[in-house]
Amino acid sequence: MPASRKASRTTRGTRQRHALVSAKKKTSTAKKNGKSTSRWSHHVMETSDAMDIEGDIFKKGNAQEIADSLKRSSERSKRRKGTPFQSAMSMLNFYINRAGRNLPKTRRNTLDQAKKRLREAFGRKP
Numbered sequence: 307m308p309a310s311r312k313a314s315r316t317t318r319g320t321r322q323r324h325a326l327v328s329a330k331k332k333t334s335t336a337k338k339n340g341k342s343t344s345r346w347s348h349h350v351m352e353t354s355d356a357m358d359i360e361g362d363i364f365k366k367g368n369a370q371e372i373a374d375s376l377k378r379s380s381e382r383s384k385r386r387k388g389t390p391f392q393s394a395m396s397m398l399n400f401y402i403n404r405a406g407r408n409l410p411k412t413r414r415n416t417l418d419q420a421k422k423r424l425r426e427a428f429g430r431k432p
Contacts, residue, residue, distance in 0.1 A: 323361055325357075337352070342392060346389070349420055359376065359379045359383075359397060360375050363375050363376065364374070364378075364398075364401050364417070367383035367416070368416075369416050369417070369419035369420040369422075369423050370420075370423055372398075372416075372423075373418040373420045373424040373426075373427055374423075374427065376394040376397060376398060376420075376424055377390070377394055377424065377427045377428065380393045380397075389394035390428070391424075391428040391430065393423065394428075395424060396424075398417065398420060398424065399421075401417070402414070402417050
């Protein structure tokens with residue numbers, strides 16, 4: 307066996323070590339608290355400095371309401387790092403990406419329309 311291959315087997319990359327450590331932490335924390343740890347995206351939404359948003363904003367039926375609410379929230383929020391447009395669009399994309407295949411097509415279409423309306427609300431080209 308070549309030396310380079312043998313060395314790569316014995317040493318793990320930083321990413322792998324990090325994944326193992328965080329997996330151990332999650333299990334011990336979950337056992338102590340009795341809670342599920344599968345809601346990390348919820349934790350990100352609550353604690354990150356992205357911006358403060360209204361509760362259940364993405365569950366509203368109308369694309370215009372979603373866009374208006376995101377615009378209002380992004381302009382008022384003190385917890386954002388980028389421009390209001392960047393923060394609002396990233397929050398919408400984050401929700402869409404985390405929902406993945408579990409998002410029904412009708413809901414996905416509504417959220418895509420909300421992205422278009424959000425661009426229009428900020429005076430951006432579609």
